[in-house]
Amino acid sequence: MINAVGRDIPDAVLAETGKTVFRGSRHFDGYSYEKTAVKARARIGGEGSKLEKDLQEVLRKCNAHDGMTISFHHHFREGDLVAMQVMQAIHDMGFKNITICASSLSKAQDALVPMLEDGTVTHIESSGVRGKIGEAISEGKLQGIAILRSHGGRVRAIETGETKIDIAFIGAPSCDEYGNCRAVGGNSNCGVLSYSAIDAEYAEYVVVLTDCLVPFPNFPADISMTDVDYVLKVDAIGDPEKIATGAARPVTDRRKLMMAESCAKFIAATPYFKEGFTFQTGIGGAASATALCLSEKMREKNIHMGFGAGGMSKPMCDLLDEGLVSCLLDTQDFDLPSIENLISHPKHFSISTKEYADPFCKGAVVNKLDFV
Incomplete structure (x- = not known):
């Protein structure tokens, strides 16, 4: 068709x-729909702790089964250790026909390939597939269909019930024993947990893995205790140094710098380049460098950015520190300086992926952008 x-x-x-x-x-435009129903469980009294010691026992308590859909977030990028810890436990327990619904997959999950080949994982839903997993899908090793959506489209699919998550696994840099998660305050800070907010809200079970338990209450929480079923303390959830790898490295390639310079010239030549314009950049080398080149044009014309949105890196944070942008709306941090800026700067805000780009909500940040 x-x-x-x-x-x-x-x-x-x-x-x-x-x-x-x-x-x-x-x-x-104007489409109306009913949000999918979510099964809720009351937790009355008890010891005030959701701590568990064994991942396989947590899977049993979450009614893990063949054909289930599980989810992960990718805020640790190539340093992620959560997905493979969980998938190894699932593999060891013999579950098959698993659907992985991840916000993105990269070479940190390359070890999934044998699980595609033996039928442990048969379907993948993601916003990006890189490394050996992408090669395996291209070679036909995935038995089912791989569905790739935009980040906002993933939110829509979960919210409408098109994708039903049985168990969401959230890696949290810090968490208390009752499930209040923060993306900072621990050993593996990743800045924000924006992609996992929709999973925590709509998954039937929500499991938090953390390598840093802190006293209750771990506020302000990025993911609330009201959505968390179990908390599991593990040795490590990620390597924050690997957040700033690959495309997130500082740009030195002359070709990419020329692309960035051309982009900045183009933006500056349009009528939309005026006081209060809005801007989003991704993490590709040329995209990051565009923010640097654009700052020169802003100084020349004494123009300030209204807000910067999306994934953040040092060039965007430098604009905020200089006063060239009024605020940053952050869904992902690509390097350590952006994480530190989020912690320290009062105008660097974390937003959920729903607020950022859900096409089926009453208003998303992407609708307010002049340049991307």
């Missing part, structure tokens, strides 16, 4: 996913 941009989508894919072809974003 032909979609709104002229691509022929195989009928077999539509039948397996239950989807219809894309008919254009404007088709959904």
Whole structure:
């Protein structure tokens, strides 16, 4: 069937996913829907602790089963240790036909490939697939379909019930015994937990893995105790030094710098480049460098940015420190300086991915952007 941009989508894919072809974003303007129901469990009295000692026991308590859907977030990027700890336990327990719904997958999860081949994992839903997992999918080693969505589209799929998460696993740099999570305050700070907020709200069970237990209450919490079922203390959840790897390294490639300079010139030549303009940059080398080049244009014309949004890196934080941008709306931190800036600067705000880009909500930050 032909979609709104002229691509022929195989009928077999539509039948397996239950989807219809894309008919254009404007088709959904004003669209109304019912959010999916969430099973809730009361927790009355008790010892005031959700601490568990064994991951396999936690899986049993969460009714782990063949064919379940589990989720992970990618705020630790290439330093993530949570996903493979969980998947190894699932593999050891013999579960099959697992769907992984991750905000992104990278080479930190390369060890998943044998689990694709033996049928432990048969479906993947993500906003990005890199490394050996991407190669394995391209080579047909995944038995089911891989669905890639935008970050906002992932929120929509969970909220509408298109994707139903049985168990969400959240790596938290600090957590108290009752489940209040923060993305800072521990050994493996990642800055924000924006991608996992929707998982915590809609998953049937929510399990927090942390390598830093702190006294109750761990406030202000990025993920609240009201959404958490179990807390598991592990040796390590991630290596924060590996957040600033790959595309997050400082840009020295002359070709990428030339691209960034051209982008900044183009932005400065448009009528949208005026006092209070809004801007988002990603973590690609040229994209990060564009923020640096753009700052020169802003100083030349004495123009200030209204807000900067999306994933943050040092160049964007430098704009905030200099007063060239009024505030930052942060969904992910790509390097250690951006994490430190989030902790120290009162105008560096953490926002959820729903607030950032959910297309089925009453207003998202992406709708307010002039440049991306």
